[in-house]
Amino acid sequence: MITDDTRKRVEVCFSPFLFSLFKDEFDIIVVIDVLRATSAICTGFHHGIKEIIPVSTIEEAQAYKDKGYFAGAERNGKIVEGFDFGNSPFSYMNPAFKDKTVVLTTTNGTKSINLAKDAGQIAIASINNLDAIKFWLEKQNKNILCLCSGWQNKFNLEDTICAGAICDYLINTGKYVSIEDSSIASKYLFLSAKDNILGYLKSSSHRRRLLNLDLGEDIKYCLTPNITPVIPVLVGDRLVALKEPVLQA
């Protein structure tokens, strides 16, 4: 479709359920779960966690916990019984985690990571590390898919807006192009939302769900741009923070 064009693609997949329609075309898969898994992961690295092992099931997390690892587990917005923490970013500021390995399973985000890990290099995005991930992606010159984790396989607004911000930036560099309607829609939604993300998401289903669980502070944190410059990437079965300094483009 794009002939005589050296630009790389940046596209958006709205749900893990749709990933099979996209998976063979991309070099880097940017996993996004703004509320709250990828925000928590970025926060953990910002506060000195050495590595994070994302697992899909509670049983896997429990097995690591039994071996003495710090292990968090969240389902449907709540900490799973028997675990000390879930995916609240505030849990990942724990000084005890510094230089340690932490295991995590969540409803949506860690499943997306494991779904996509064989399809390309996994990188982790959130609103908290938005500028850093944008500048890093710009330098990669690869075909990029933003994989929104959604909510139980359905589309969600906060992941889409984060993906739209990435597309908007990369397209504006002139080095990237989006050809999928999902990417174009994400960009439009980001541009409408960007001046007041919290207000824009006031009716978001997932935000309502978390507010019902009294997680307003988590939401405010997760929707705050550029708290950290970390770029978590998957190496083997573990997320680590890239060592290279991320410079403004």
Place this chain on the structure above:
Amino acid sequence: MITDDTRKRVEVCFSPFLFSLFKDEFDIIVVIDVLRATSAICTGFHHGIKEIIPVSTIEEAQAYKDKGYFAGAERNGKIVEGFDFGNSPFSYMNPAFKDKTVVLTTTNGTKSINLAKDAGQIAIASINNLDAIKFWLEKQNKNILCLCSGWQNKFNLEDTICAGAICDYLINTGKYVSIEDSSIASKYLFLSAKDNILGYLKSSSHRRRLLNLDLGEDIKYCLTPNITPVIPVLVGDRLVALKEPVLQA
């Protein structure tokens, strides 16, 4: 989630691929395939077709054709070899079709109809019959799902904008509510697009695809609001136009 609330729901499913996540909660499934199946269907009824049999496969369409039916078949924007017409709305203005039964198979739209037909009452929407379908839905007082046919199971903008127009209208009546983020996003996208739908969709992937096939006139027609007041609904295996007059709400 909605307690003490007598409002019915109006929601949007972005793709037939996601339909299984929604299918058990709705009374009416509004199938949308703006470019071009549902626009062609509305046009056919406006021009006097008696009934349309939507079939999923070329083989089924061929079997009807062999029995002497008028049968259309489209795949990837083109008329299938051996058929006289596909899903261009202009084909459905044919005076020979008046009071006749026509059979149709298309890449996306007729598949959506057959996918959803056991989940609720099927109604057909396009931009061409937008006001009619909005006013009719308002009177139904049922839980409504707008099923966007998309393009090969991926999200598309034109179906989403049509669905967003339906949501926006029904929510504004005070009788309906949307709780899914996909519905909220559709509404936002419609509100950005509504003053210039053709311009808004200029970068749409499907529109580009059809322009490459020299189908610019089809696109312009399909994006023209309120050409017809017909409400096609599925009765058994056939689409028919509702007889009741549709009055402005």
